[in-house]
Amino acid sequence: MILARRTSMYMILIALATLFISPFGWLVITALKNTSELAAYPLHWTPDKWQWSNFSRALTQIPYLAYARNSLTIAVIYSVLVTLSSAWAGFGFARLRARGKGFLFGVLLSTMMMPAMITLIPTYIIFAKTGMVDTYWPWVLWGLSGAPYLIFLFRQFFANMPRELEEAAIIDGCGYGRIFWRIFLPQSWPVLATSLVLSFTWTWGDYIAPSLLLSADHTTLAVAVATEYVTPSTGAPINNLLAAGAVMYIIPVLLLFLVLQKGFVTGSSTSGLK
Amino acid sequence: MTRRGFLTTSAGVAAAATGGGLLSGCAGSVSSDKSGGKSGAKAAVTIMSNGTELGEPAAIKAAEKALGLKLTILKYDLTRLTAMLTAGSPPDIVRGQGAVDAPYLAAHGVAQDLDDYFAKSSILKVGDLDPINDVWRYDGTTQGKGPRYGMAKDYSQDNMIWYNTGLFDQAGVENPSDTVPMTYDEVFEKGKALTRTGKKAKVYGLSFAGNTANFLTMIASQGGQLFTDDFSAVDFSSPEGIKALTWYLKLAKAGITPSIANPDPNGWDWPTFQANRMAMATDGYWFGGMVATDKKSAETARFAPAPQFGSTRVSSCSGATGYWMPKAGKNKDAAWAAYEYFLGGAPAKARAESGGGLPALKSLRPLLPQTEAYQKQAYAVQERELPHFSVISFTPYARLDALDAVVNQVMPAAIKGDLAVGKLADQLNSGINKQLANGKKLVK
Numbered sequence: 001m002i003l004a005r006r007t008s009m010y011m012i013l014i015a016l017a018t019l020f021i022s023p024f025g026w027l028v029i030t031a032l033k034n035t036s037e038l039a040a041y042p043l044h045w046t047p048d049k050w051q052w053s054n055f056s057r058a059l060t061q062i063p064y065l066a067y068a069r070n071s072l073t074i075a076v077i078y079s080v081l082v083t084l085s086s087a088w089a090g091f092g093f094a095r096l097r098a099r100g101k102g103f104l105f106g107v108l109l110s111t112m113m114m115p116a117m118i119t120l121i122p123t124y125i126i127f128a129k130t131g132m133v134d135t136y137w138p139w140v141l142w143g144l145s146g147a148p149y150l151i152f153l154f155r156q157f158f159a160n161m162p163r164e165l166e167e168a169a170i171i172d173g174c175g176y177g178r179i180f181w182r183i184f185l186p187q188s189w190p191v192l193a194t195s196l197v198l199s200f201t202w203t204w205g206d207y208i209a210p211s212l213l214l215s216a217d218h219t220t221l222a223v224a225v226a227t228e229y230v231t232p233s234t235g236a237p238i239n240n241l242l243a244a245g246a247v248m249y250i251i252p253v254l255l256l257f258l259v260l261q262k263g264f265v266t267g268s269s270t271s272g273l274k
Numbered sequence: 275m276t277r278r279g280f281l282t283t284s285a286g287v288a289a290a291a292t293g294g295g296l297l298s299g300c301a302g303s304v305s306s307d308k309s310g311g312k313s314g315a316k317a318a319v320t321i322m323s324n325g326t327e328l329g330e331p332a333a334i335k336a337a338e339k340a341l342g343l344k345l346t347i348l349k350y351d352l353t354r355l356t357a358m359l360t361a362g363s364p365p366d367i368v369r370g371q372g373a374v375d376a377p378y379l380a381a382h383g384v385a386q387d388l389d390d391y392f393a394k395s396s397i398l399k400v401g402d403l404d405p406i407n408d409v410w411r412y413d414g415t416t417q418g419k420g421p422r423y424g425m426a427k428d429y430s431q432d433n434m435i436w437y438n439t440g441l442f443d444q445a446g447v448e449n450p451s452d453t454v455p456m457t458y459d460e461v462f463e464k465g466k467a468l469t470r471t472g473k474k475a476k477v478y479g480l481s482f483a484g485n486t487a488n489f490l491t492m493i494a495s496q497g498g499q500l501f502t503d504d505f506s507a508v509d510f511s512s513p514e515g516i517k518a519l520t521w522y523l524k525l526a527k528a529g530i531t532p533s534i535a536n537p538d539p540n541g542w543d544w545p546t547f548q549a550n551r552m553a554m555a556t557d558g559y560w561f562g563g564m565v566a567t568d569k570k571s572a573e574t575a576r577f578a579p580a581p582q583f584g585s586t587r588v589s590s591c592s593g594a595t596g597y598w599m600p601k602a603g604k605n606k607d608a609a610w611a612a613y614e615y616f617l618g619g620a621p622a623k624a625r626a627e628s629g630g631g632l633p634a635l636k637s638l639r640p641l642l643p644q645t646e647a648y649q650k651q652a653y654a655v656q657e658r659e660l661p662h663f664s665v666i667s668f669t670p671y672a673r674l675d676a677l678d679a680v681v682n683q684v685m686p687a688a689i690k691g692d693l694a695v696g697k698l699a700d701q702l703n704s705g706i707n708k709q710l711a712n713g714k715k716l717v718k
Contacts, residue, residue: 039549124357216347
């Protein structure tokens with residue numbers, strides 16, 4: 001009975017996993033077809049001849065690695081800065097007393113409800129007036145200003161740490177800066193991993209900000225993959241190369257997740273979000 | 275550190291990092307330019323374009339060298355363009371579709387009148403401009419007259435038809451004539467005979483978009499007009515409008531064409547045409563640029579005149595994609611030099627030779643490809659079609675996207691059979707006229 005129940009449970013899980021992974025699987029298959037097979041009917045589930053060269057063509061059709069470098073630079077700048085600034089702010093909200101702290105935290109959380117599209121044009125105008133368009137400074141500033149969700153995550157994690165830890169440090173002569181750097185931050189690696197994965201993924205996958213703020217020569221892989229696999233004469237999309245480019249585009253995020261997944265899972269489950 | 279110290283340090287770190295240059299904020303270039311986009315005393319021109327339609331990065335570098343200018347290419351993005359115009363720092367040159375954008379841009383006062391530049395130019399001579407460039411003219415009431423606000427990079431007469439002779443032979447259907455346009459009823463009958471459904475072969479007889487631009491042409495062909503005289507409203511309920519909608523609904527309901535209710539999974543015509551699954555594709559001359567990429571398709575692809583709906587032979591262009599210069603641009607003389615280069619220089623010649631569209635300068639027409647059999651046939655058909663081009667005026671009060679959004683919202687119910695033609699026309703009138711009324715308030 002137990003075996004039957006467990007078997008049926010696994011069958012359902014396998015079916016769901018297959019369902020969710022199928023779009024990616026289809027992307028990979030598309031990346032391995034030639035152009036005439038893409039629209040064939042009846043559908044070709046697998047390519048007649050596997051076009052592995054599509055991946056090398058995708059790398060050379062556009063300056064793929066240069067765009068990847070741009071994406072990586074922005075994602076690293078933003079994810080490191082936003083993780084540190086959010087941890088810093090989260091620590092303040094969790095451990096320090098200040099007048100209006102609760103109200104400020106409420107305001108901070110309410111900004112999560114605001115769609116980013118609303119602030120898009122004013123944001124552009126600010127960066128244009130300050131000469132930051134077509135530079136990476138916006139990502140530096142966004143990183144330094146923290147992210148509401150990550151501040152919330154850190155605040156919940158730090159709030160759950162025992163008060164005795166902080167009191168013992170103060171008795172030993174520690175100030176709040178050292179308490180944060182030497183005691184709380186090293187303890188919070190699961191949230192740090194979560195924050196790094198999330199913020200890296202946000203930036204790596206962001207299409208709107210780079211397309212708004214960067215020129216074609218300085219833009220990121222997200223924009224380039226979506227727009228540059230086209231025939232020069234007609235501007236028509238080259239779907240199999242686009243799919244190959246998209247498959248390779250996913251790899252860094254997958255690798256980051258695989259490396260940090262233990263911390264990511266622990267961080268999500270131990271930061272008061274249970 | 276005290277509590278106060280912690281808070282002070284927080285603010286200090288942010289300020290120091292921002293002001294002190296903890297990190298280099300310079301964007302990395304993907305081209306070989308190591309200056310990071312700061313090339314000394316060179317004047318800079320910013321162009322908002324699409325993909326590589328003005329050239330690959332190497333071609334842009336060659337243009338910089340030829341012009342002695344620093345060129346920055348931005349991806350065309352309406353949100354970014356709006357933001358740039360609002361910030362008072364627009365690009366110097368912007369992509370646009372003359373046939374539907376010119377009245378809107380001129381009426382809203384954002385586009386520069388280029389007459390003086392054209393008058394002085396030795397590259398873009400007014401006498402050499404193809405008549406298509408008239409869609410970029412607007413005198414405040416009529417499109418096709420008045421100052422020039424832009425110029426096409428290339429164009430096509432968009433209701434012409436590419437067809438697959440192999441599929442016509444298989445179905446035993448006679449090929450369209452090279453000289454006499456089909457009627458829309460003939461197109462329907464041929465499309466129906468060519469359509470194949472079933473497990474083994476699914477072939478669309480025809481592709482026909484059923485959008486605002488198509489209806490505009492179909493109504494004009496009957497001697498009617500979609501817009502009122504002042505362009506502040508549309509009338510799909512006119513006899514001409516009802517006839518056009520009825521024909522399209524019959525086509526879409528029969529599954530002869532992909533439609534908004536039953537879209538082609540490939541998203542556009544070429545992959546389906548290339549896979550021998552589309553017998554007729556309503557696409558202009560530019561589609562020949564795609565045919566050139568596939569030898570098998572080149573053997574069977576042929577070109578036909580635009581079909582005729584009413585008594586008037588109308589073969590319009592609903593794109594005329596080209597470039598305009600914002601009135602608020604800061605660097606107009608340098609921008610004009612780049613404008614001349616891309617629309618009349620080496621890149622324009624390369625575009626003409628590719629066959630990806632008809633050149634917007636008469637002098638470039640002999641460069642169109644005529645090597646392959648299909649290219650010779652398409653060229654001959656296209657030459658005979660040119661005299662039937664005319665400008666069909668578009669409204670200055672809304673963008674085409676806004677009108678098509680209403681069509682796409684209302685049309686599926688009609689295609690699926692829930693909405694009668696009369697009611698469809700009423701809903702189109704109501705939705706589009708609301709857009710136009712709102713738009714009119716914004717034009718002084």
